[in-house]
Amino acid sequence: MNTSSSLDASPRDRVTGTPFTRGLGILVLVGMVLLIVLGLFVSPADVNQGESVRIMYAHVPGAWLAYLAFIVTAVSSAAYLWNRTRSLTWDRIAGASAEVGVLFMGISLITGSLWGRITWGTYWTWDARLTTTAFLFVTYIGYLAVRGLGGTHQQRARRSAVLALLAVLEIPLVHFSVELWNTLHQEASVAGRGTNVDMDGLMLFTLFLGVVVFTLMYVWLVLHRQRSLALDDMLDDSGLDNALTARRAEAERMTH
Amino acid sequence: MDNAGFIITSYVITFGAVGAYAIGIIRRSRKSSRDVPRDQRPWS
Amino acid sequence: MNQDFNDDNIGTSADSLDLSPRAVTPRQQRKRRPWPAIIVLVLVVAAGGIVLTKFLTSAIDYYCNVNEIGAKSGCEAGHRLRVQGVVDKGSVENDGVTTKFDMSFGGVTIPVTYDGEPGGIFKECIPVVVHGILTDGVFMGDRVEVKHSNDYKADNPDRMKNEGSTSEGTACSQ
Numbered sequence: 001m002n003t004s005s006s007l008d009a010s011p012r013d014r015v016t017g018t019p020f021t022r023g024l025g026i027l028v029l030v031g032m033v034l035l036i037v038l039g040l041f042v043s044p045a046d047v048n049q050g051e052s053v054r055i056m057y058a059h060v061p062g063a064w065l066a067y068l069a070f071i072v073t074a075v076s077s078a079a080y081l082w083n084r085t086r087s088l089t090w091d092r093i094a095g096a097s098a099e100v101g102v103l104f105m106g107i108s109l110i111t112g113s114l115w116g117r118i119t120w121g122t123y124w125t126w127d128a129r130l131t132t133t134a135f136l137f138v139t140y141i142g143y144l145a146v147r148g149l150g151g152t153h154q155q156r157a158r159r160s161a162v163l164a165l166l167a168v169l170e171i172p173l174v175h176f177s178v179e180l181w182n183t184l185h186q187e188a189s190v191a192g193r194g195t196n197v198d199m200d201g202l203m204l205f206t207l208f209l210g211v212v213v214f215t216l217m218y219v220w221l222v223l224h225r226q227r228s229l230a231l232d233d234m235l236d237d238s239g240l241d242n243a244l245t246a247r248r249a250e251a252e253r254m255t256h
Numbered sequence: 257m258d259n260a261g262f263i264i265t266s267y268v269i270t271f272g273a274v275g276a277y278a279i280g281i282i283r284r285s286r287k288s289s290r291d292v293p294r295d296q297r298p299w300s
Numbered sequence: 301m302n303q304d305f306n307d308d309n310i311g312t313s314a315d316s317l318d319l320s321p322r323a324v325t326p327r328q329q330r331k332r333r334p335w336p337a338i339i340v341l342v343l344v345v346a347a348g349g350i351v352l353t354k355f356l357t358s359a360i361d362y363y364c365n366v367n368e369i370g371a372k373s374g375c376e377a378g379h380r381l382r383v384q385g386v387v388d389k390g391s392v393e394n395d396g397v398t399t400k401f402d403m404s405f406g407g408v409t410i411p412v413t414y415d416g417e418p419g420g421i422f423k424e425c426i427p428v429v430v431h432g433i434l435t436d437g438v439f440m441g442d443r444v445e446v447k448h449s450n451d452y453k454a455d456n457p458d459r460m461k462n463e464g465s466t467s468e469g470t471a472c473s474q
Contacts, residue, residue: 016281016282016285017282032271036267036271039267040263040264040267044454044455045454045455046452046453046454046455047453047454047455048421048426048448048449048453049421049448049452050258050259050421050455051257051258051259051260051263052258052259052262052263052421053452054263055262055263055266056452058266058267058270059266062270100277103273103274103277106273107269107270107273107274110266110269111266111269111270114262114263114265114266115262115266117262117419117420118259118262118420118421119420119421119446119448120420120445120446120447120448121418121419121420121422121444121445121446122419122420122443122445125362125445126354126355126358126359126362127358127359127362128355128359128360128362130359131351131354131355131358131359132355132359134351134354135348135351135352135355138344138347138348138351139344139348141340141344142340142341142344142345142348144340145337145338145340145341145344146337146341147337148334148336148337148340149334149337149338149341150333150334150337181359181360181361181362182361182362182363182365182384183359183362184362184363184429184445184447186447186448186449186450187450188450189450189452199451199452199453200452200453200454202454203452203454217274220278221274221277221278221281224278224281224282224285225281227285228281228284228285228288231285231288231289232288234288235288
């Protein structure tokens, strides 16, 4: 129905919830319960870290999914910028993904800080991993602010897409910071250069479960947020129409 | 459990933040969809 | 109801209102100043500047290894350093006020004095980063951070027993 270029919500985008996201939501809740049971009770304590290793199952998936979210933002932004795939839906996916990424990065920073307090003995220190992560976090808060600067939807999309393609370049710097510089933060547990996974089986399984649960949460959140952004855009577009309706009603009153 | 306070806090913050954000999205989009005129809603 | 009073092309008449969604031109969209976004952006730029400064002054080469003191540029004794080494087995002494221990790396050992009890998972045979100044051959630390590794092993009572019986020497079995 609506073929306006500034509003390409397809008729399928009915409400933010669909049978698919409802099923996904149930899966997320089940996964969360499983992760809590495995992470807090079933998985073993660590030889060196003791019980505090349990924070890893929230901290590491949070960081990974934040990386993934920012990469999705960059890919969707490229899809928007490319003429043949240009659609504001890509822009809204980029925005939704960045927002969820900031949320996950924030979670990772807070849980990491708590973990640091009980293992390192300090909440925060300016080593290369923590500093580059802070920079990444701040960059994407800036990205979200740029999205809110106003202008047309197309202006917003173009500006933020260029920024997203630049900002994503920080991710390799953050990930490899632990190998490029001396850091207090330990090296990558699983996806490090030349590091073999050296982790207790049940711990590794719990970490894997954490990644799965965070991935499902990510998909659910991005789907809903993307649709809610579409609603916001429609609301923006209808702003003038509402004003006109009011004006018309007024004119009609005057003629009677 | 040693450091139970820190560990439980980190789980509460993690799932609490995600839950609060999810509820926020749903509430906001319900409000928005009320304000979008019916003739503009593709689904009505 | 007639059509000629509508001079502004809004619609036709009340009976045949144009209800189809219409294309929105750029001018039609909200024009209010986005102050919240501008304020956030200013804060982001300021925070980014602080973080970048911290990166250049602190994060690059966060610490010197024990064997790099006096050997690597930036690791000269006489000013504040952050030194990384492994706490020597059996070297930790705590009299309730100060903690003394030896820290080694790359075959070099230095004694460390720290006012207080190190936090975190501090223990012998674990790598630590100590902030402080090297005076008269003793590293006077005012902050101890425990640098734990990225290998995770279940805290298995049997394994602990085995480790205790095999590593009887003073060196830490790594």
